[in-house]
Amino acid sequence: NVAHGLAWSYYLGYLKIVLPKLEEKINQYHREYGNVLQQKGKKLYILIPFSCKVLDKLEKVDTNIVFYQNLPELLVDRAGIKSRSYKHSIYLIYDQKKQQPHHCILEYATPLRSLFEMTNDSAAAFSKEQRLDQAKLFYRTLKSILNNVPEVTGSYRLIPYDDDLEGAELGPHFVSEEI
Amino acid sequence: NVAHGLAWSYYLGYLKIVLPKLEEKINQYHREYGNVLQQKGKKLYILIPFSCKVLDKLEKVDTNIVFYQNLPELLVDRAGIKSRSYKHSIYLIYDQKKQQPHHCILEYATPLRSLFEMTNDSAAAFSKEQRLDQAKLFYRTLKSILNNVPEVTGSYRLIPYDDDLEGAELGPHFVSEEI
Numbered sequence: 001n002v003a004h005g006l007a008w009s010y011y012l013g014y015l016k017i018v019l020p021k022l023e024e025k026i027n028q029y030h031r032e033y034g035n036v037l038q039q040k041g042k043k044l045y046i047l048i049p050f051s052c053k054v055l056d057k058l059e060k061v062d063t064n065i066v067f068y069q070n071l072p073e074l075l076v077d078r079a080g081i082k083s084r085s086y087k088h089s090i091y092l093i094y095d096q097k098k099q100q101p102h103h104c105i106l107e108y109a110t111p112l113r114s115l116f117e118m119t120n121d122s123a124a125a126f127s128k129e130q131r132l133d134q135a136k137l138f139y140r141t142l143k144s145i146l147n148n149v150p151e152v153t154g155s156y157r158l159i160p161y162d163d164d165l166e167g168a169e170l171g172p173h174f175v176s177e178e179i
Numbered sequence: 180n181v182a183h184g185l186a187w188s189y190y191l192g193y194l195k196i197v198l199p200k201l202e203e204k205i206n207q208y209h210r211e212y213g214n215v216l217q218q219k220g221k222k223l224y225i226l227i228p229f230s231c232k233v234l235d236k237l238e239k240v241d242t243n244i245v246f247y248q249n250l251p252e253l254l255v256d257r258a259g260i261k262s263r264s265y266k267h268s269i270y271l272i273y274d275q276k277k278q279q280p281h282h283c284i285l286e287y288a289t290p291l292r293s294l295f296e297m298t299n300d301s302a303a304a305f306s307k308e309q310r311l312d313q314a315k316l317f318y319r320t321l322k323s324i325l326n327n328v329p330e331v332t333g334s335y336r337l338i339p340y341d342d343d344l345e346g347a348e349l350g351p352h353f354v355s356e357e358i
C-alpha cells in the first residue's frame with residue numbers, strides 16, 4: 001500500500017526532524033520580527049486534501065490566504081547532503097466575519113502530490129479510483145503514527161478535507177474557522 | 180509495495196525537479212569558483228546501498244571521501260512552502276592508485292533511509308528480511324523510471340551496491356573507480 005509507506009516516510013524523513021525544532025524556530029523568528037504567532041498559531045498546520053490536489057502556491061487556492069514570511073530555515077546534514085534546508089511558510093488567513101487576519105504556519109502534506117502524480121503517470125500503475133482511498137489511508141496512518149509519538153504532541157495539526165465534495169471556498173473558511 | 184511508491188516519490192518529488200536544473204547550477208558554480216567538475220563529474224551520483232544503511236555524513240562512510248563544497252541551492256515554491264531549497268554536495272574522492280582526487284556531486288538515495296527506519300519501528304510492520312528485497316525493488320523501479328525520461332539522460336548515475344556482501348572499504352574504491 002503506497003500511502004502507508006508514504007505516511008511513514010513523511011514522518012521519519014520530515015516531521016520527526018522538523019516538529020521537535022519548530023518551537024525553537026518560532027522563538028528565533030519572534031526575537032527578530034516580533035510576536036506575530038498567537039498560542040494557537042505555534043503549530044505546523046498540515047493540509048490533507050483527499051483529492052490529492054496540492055498546489056504549489058497557497059494563495060492560488062484561496063484569496064483569503066496570503067503569504068506572509070518564511071520561518072528561519074533548519075539546516076541538517078542528511079544522507080550526504082551537507083546543510084540540507086527544511087523551512088516553513090507563515091500565511092495570513094483572513095476570516096470573513098472578524099476581518100482580522102490570523103498568522104498561521106501552513107503547508108500541504110507533500111506526499112499527496114506524489115500520490116496525485118502517480119495517478120497521472122500510467123507507468124506508476126495507480127488508478128484514479130484508488131487515489132481517494134490512498135489519501136484517506138495516508139491520513140489515517142499519519143494520524144496514528146503521530147498519536148504514538150509524545151515528543152511531537154501539540155506541535156502540529158492535521159487538516160483533512162474532502163475537497164471533491166465541498167466547494168472551492170472551503171479553504172479559508174475551513175482553515176480560519178479551525179484556527 | 181513500499182519501495183515502488185518511494186521510488187516514484189523520489190523521482191516525482193525530487194529528481195524530476197533537480198536534474199533538469201543541475202547543469203545550470205554547475206555552470207553557476209563554475210562561474211564563481213572555477214571549473215572543478217570534469218565532464219564525467221557533471222552528474223548527480225546517487226548511492227544505493229542494498230543494506231539501506233544511509234549515513235548522514237559521507238566522510239564517516241569512508242576516509243577517501245571528503246566534503247568539498249555545496250552547489251548553489253535551487254529555490255522552488257512547492258506545496259505551500261515558499262522558496263523550498265534543493266541543494267547538492269560536492270565531494271573529493273581520493274583514488275588509492277592515482278592519488279589525484281576527483282570532484283563528484285554525490286549523495287545517498289534518501290528514501291532508503293526511511294526503508295531502514297521502517298524496519299526498526301515495529302509499528303511500520305516491515306521486516307528486516309523484506310528490506311533487502313525492497314532496496315533492490317527501489318533500485319529497479321528507479322532505474323526503469325529514469326530510463327524512460329529522456330530529459331534527464333546523462334544528468335545522473337545510479338550506484339547500486341550490496342554492502343552486506345562486500346567489505347567496509349567498498350565505498351571509495353567503488354565510487355572512485357566508477358568515476
Ligand SMILES: Nc1nc(=O)c2ncn([C@@H]3O[C@@H]4COP(=O)(O)O[C@H]5[C@@H](O)[C@H](n6cnc7c(N)ncnc76)O[C@@H]5COP(=O)(O)O[C@@H]3[C@@H]4O)c2[nH]1
Nearest residue numbers: 009010013014086110111188189192193264265266289290
Ligand atoms: N514540505 C516538505 N518540506 C521538506 O523540506 C521536506 N523534505 C522531505 N519532505 C517529505 O518528507 C518525506 C520524506 O522525505 P525524504 O527526504 O526521505 O524523501 C525525499 C527525498 O528522498 C527526496 N528529496 C526531496 N527534497 C529533497 C532535498 N531538498 N534534498 C534531497 N532529497 C530530497 O525526494 C523524496 C520525496 O520528497 P517530497 O515529495 O518532497 O516529500 C518528502 C517525503 O514525503 C518534505 N516536505
